[in-house]
Amino acid sequence: MPVPQSERTTGASIQLRGVTKRYSHDGRPAVGDVSLDVAPGEFVTLLGPSGSGKSTTLNMIVGFTDPSEGEILVDGRAINDVPPHKRDLGMVFQDYALFPHMTAAQNIEFPLRYRKVPKAERQRRVDEALEFVELPGYGGRLPRDLSGGERQRVAIARAIVARPVALLMDEPLGALDKKLRESLQVEIRHLHQELGITFVYVTHDQDEALALSDRIAVFNRGRIEQIADPETLYERPSTLFVAEFVGESNTFEGIVRGDSGAIRLECENRSLGVPAGSSLRSGDAAALVVRPEHVRIRERRESDEGNVLTGWIDQILYLGSTRSIEVMLDGGGAMMIREPAGQWSDAEPGNTVTVSWDLEASILLPGDSARGAEAASP
Amino acid sequence: MVLLAPALVLLGVFFAYPVFEILKRTFTDVAPGQDWLENFAWFFRESSNAEVLLRTLITGLVVTASCLVLGFPFAYAIARAGRRLRIVLLGLVVISLWQSIVARLFGFLVILRPSGIVNDALSALGLGRPELLGHTPAVIIALTQVMLPAMILPVYASLTAIDRRLFLAARNLGAPPWRAFTRVYVPLSVPGMMAGGILVFVFALAFYPAPAILGSPSNALLSQSIVLQIDPAQSFGHAGVLSIVLIAATLIAIAIASRFTRGHLEAASDTGTMLAGARDQQEESASTGSLPGRIVLAASVAVGCLFLLAPVVVMTVLSFTGENSYAFPPPSWSTEWYTTFFTDPAWRDALVNSLIVAALTVVASLAIGVPAAVALDRFDFRGKSVVRGLLILPIIVPLVVFAIGAYRVFLGWGLVGSRVGFVIAHTIFALPLVVFAVGVSLSAFDRRLEQAAQSLGASRLAAFRAVTLPAIAPGIFTAAIFAFIASFDELVVALFLSDPLTQTLPVKMFETLRTVDPTVAASSTIVLGVTTAMILLLLIVGGRRGARASI
CATH class of the missing domain: 2.40.50.140 (Nucleic acid-binding proteins)
Structure with a gap:
């Protein structure tokens, strides 16, 4: 997957400082006092069982959920008050959330429309993005005419076409079968190397996390149990939960x-x-x-x-x-x-x-x- | 709440206030020196009131029972039918649900008159010529025809929700087909029957046009008595107390039924999903049931179809009569009644008026209802359930009560005999339909699509326009059709808000009630044609959209 030199960026740093999300005043917070430093260009995975707060954390980074406490910074700038459409973060949704009434090309063109990219260039970049995810000629198809893997690639193309400073992925492989999942893991790894931007990836699958990540943050009951590279996490877990959840x-x-x-x-x-x-x-x-x-x-x-x-x-x-x-x-x-x-x-x-x-x-x-x-x- | 404000203002000023005014007059419209409960005393003093109440309740029960007896086998037959037959039958039922009611009532006027086809048939069988028109049986027959679809659809919905394997399991466990049917299908479809039953009963209690067209003042139902207290009696106090009785009966019936039907009403009224389901369902092996069982089903389908189609066919045929009479079948043929309809200024103006009012009602109810539906779907706020309740109130409060209230209040505001008045009144009861139809498609909408749009750079509003609006467009289209038909076919409120110069088509038809004029048949046929075309459009377009949206 070749990327033109001009599209390489280093990506942004993402910092969470004491981020907490409470849905009610009493009871355990959905996310409690989470702090995390993601370096520019790093691939960090939020790993945990369902209900552990990893998706809520991702939603707070992308802006769909407001933190109750704490600060989120992108490249050192607090973005708590920045609406989602101005955060410049690409997102790949679970089940992709492709717009069903738009073709693959229209889906990919969508973010360019809101960034006032001239029409001629939009066309060129859509074609480029389709090429990049190895779906040239698929632009005219509606999402329902694409296979699961193809939809996934369109979703990725759509998320990166506007050259965001970071790419967030929420269980992007969850809906696919094992074989396809494994081959797409390799592609996501490549994607990260080619694009060079920051990745924040959410999954409950420990094998996926170990295979993909530079570092993994293990979530449990709304808190981060340990943040470490895959090898450390596996060889020297710091809590019993991590030891049992990973491996x-x-x-x-x-x-x-x-x-x-x-x-x-x-x-x-x-x-x-x-x-x-x-x-x-x-x-x-x-x-x-x-x-x-x-x-x-x-x-x-x-x-x-x-x-x-x-x-x-x-x-x-x-x-x-x-x-x-x-x-x-x-x-x-x-x-x-x-x-x-x-x-x-x-x-x-x-x-x-x-x-x-x-x-x-x-x-x-x-x-x-x-x-x-x-x-x-x- | 900016999105809800127009709906709340409209309902508050033009619906709640008029209804409140009528209810208030129950206590204030008394002669000087009389007790404030005088109107209630009158209700219990006049024995005719008890008779009317009893007659109304019996009518409601008989109509409900008739709909169940006719509707259950029909619904079961649809559920068991092959794919093509199922779509045809279901289409017939859905069309019948929304087809012009006024036109069908006029159809029964022709069918049931002393020398009509029913009496011809009865006398041929040596049963004489009983007087049907002006008596309760005629009202019951017509109401049953009008309400039958409202029974069939929920029952069908609950029947198709039953896992076919339960029936096979019962057979496997040793039950003969008939026992397996009565032990599995009948009990499991009770929620559907309850939902259908309450719809039919509540509607039959309060529906004014049927007794007004086919009954008589001496055999009045409650809704009719209310109107008779205004015209000719001009007694708002008496009308008020009768209204309270009617509303109380309605609320009691709903309260009783809602204990049994939680959630089923909404599921049952989603006809779009039902039709899509009918299309997608696989053909099942036809080896179901015994021979007698299949004969019963076939017969019930035949009777049901005949019943649903009779007034429509009779009116359509009659509109081409060559005689100035309701003789059926017509001895000779012509198109003169259509000529009359389109050349007589009174008829033509009524049609134009109806079309304009209906179109404006669509615009107004969408403009007010869509934002309200969005607000109810998207935001949590205090009093949300109250607002929701207020929005469906116009279809729970009997139309007659609103009609006399609107008459009373709109008169003072110069809104009687004006198109604005019609549009306001029709928008009020089109509003619940719009909020409901749009609400259904909003709740089916995956909100992550909107989030995806936002993460790709679209602002909230832009995301709504680019993603949400196209997705709920079928719901809005459905809402528009419902609103159009609700206005175009509306008689009760229009009757009170009309003056001789500004009428709608149903009112003009109602005025010809006491004379023989086949122009009514031509008019009915046109109204039926328009409403049927609307529903067909909805089914066809909706069907295509449905297939597309089901990714």
Whole structure:
């Protein structure tokens, strides 16, 4: 997808400072005290489950929702009072929101009309945009005559044709099937590289977020839990929510016991070693998270070291490039183990096995106080 | 609220005030020294009032029951029919719903007269020639014909909403077809029957033209008694108390029914969606029901169609008679009544007047109603439900009550016998239709399209013009057609606001009631033609739009 040199921009920075949205005076805010710095040209994804406030945040950036508190700045300029049509932010909507009574070309031309672009140039830029999204010759079609993927491309063309300083995308791939979604992820990544402008992307799909983003802001209950690049987020999540929402995980919850330097996690039925360097102290509620690919499995033996648990294999799911083994642990609980193809153990359902992992491959996190309270209730 | 202000001012000044005036006079129009409740005392003292009330309620119930008996099998037959037949039947019903009522009442005047075709048929069967006109049965027959579509459509809507697999499941579980039908379709379509029933009953209670054209003062219904208290009696106090009784009966009926029909009325009245649905529905295997069941269905469709078409066909045929009589079928043929219609200044002026009033009503009700509908859809404000209620009030308050109130008040403002008066009055009851039709298409509109337009650089107003307006254009078009027909076919209010020089066509037709003049047949045919053409236009254009909008 070649872009003429003249169209390259660096994009704008976007800053959120203590942004809060309340729909009623009492009760939890939809978005609470969110602060976020998006650098010019950066690709930042707002990731979270539905109802976590990520779409509300996006709507506040684009101007469809007014923040109750806090400031939104584009290139250092507060835009709280700027109406949506003057914010110069491109937006790709979930389900695209193409105008059904206009052709693809008319849809793409729409923003140029309001920017007083001369007619001849409008025509040229519409054609260019269609070319850019690899839909030359599709200009005369109505949205209903386009496939899902084609509509998506028209929506992107429409959002970028007026050269906005940033592109906001609200679950743009949500309505498409898996195969198409994956190929469009690659294209969106390319789009970002070609255009060079700032992207803010909303999704609930963690794989999509990991694949696309420079940085990811994980939303939960209206707040940002962690902002980090994909690798940090996956390898060193800072909260239990992030650990469980991003990637797959085995979680053991318990209480920290022991002196500094030699602490262990005491769970209901077992005692586990934890990685060194934790700031948690004896008595703190905590959770130990182990990624499935870090767990080893073998026939039961006596001489294992580190964290070694015993159990039996309940079932094995064949997933193509990997397989997933569910182990029921002695003393209760279960673990999931993932083995890449080519490195399969000879485990069979019903086998009694030991599972183990390196302490440094596990992550010790503060316990989820909200969840602890739930678990304590009858 | 700028968008709502015109609607509220119009309703406040020209609707609420006149109605209030009539209700007030119930308490103030008493002879000096008499108690302020004297008019209520009169209502209970005169035994004829109780008779009228009873006759009105019975008429309403009989009409409702007749519509149900005729309408349910008809609706079921439509739901079960093949695609093409279904569109034809549904089209017939929708057209009948909106076709000129006044013209159809005149059709019954011809059909039911002593030497009319009904009596010819009865005497051929050796049943003599009963006097139908001037008596309640004639009114009931005509009201049933007029209201039948209002029963069929909601019942049809609820029948098509029933999952066909429930019936198959009942069959699979061992129920014979007839039991499966009575255990599945009948109970699940009760909400539709209730919705249709309340529409029919409330309308039958208050509808003045039917008894006025086909009944007689000695067998008066409530709406008729109200008018008789004004003309000739000039007693606004008595008219007021009768109005209160009529309004109370209406409200009680609505209150009872609304407990059972929440939401169904609106769903049922969305005929556009219904027709689109009929088009899209797949052909179902025809192997439904037993032979006797199918004979019953076929017969009910035949009777229903005959009934719906009879007054229309009779009037159209009669308009080409060569005699100066209502003899049917006509012994000879001519087009002289059309010649009379278009050359006699009285008829021609009435037609021109009606067309102008209807056109202006469309313009006024759209100009006032569309912004009101937008305001109700877009903004939350205190008292929104009150405003909503006020906007539908003109179709709940019986038209006769508004008519005499308007007569009383407009007289003082010089609005009787003027086109402005007609337009104001017609705009008032066209307004709810506009707000409703536009409201439906606004609520179906995806507001993110407007947001998309804003994110692309269009201001709020520009986004509304560029995106919202084209999307709700079909709703506005529907509203325009409804408003036109509501005005063009309106008799009650026009009757009171006319003077001998400024009449509308329905009023001119009403005036020929006591004479035999086949020009009425020509006029009826023209009115039927105009209203039918309007609805056909709506169905055809709406159908095409519907297909397009369903992306």
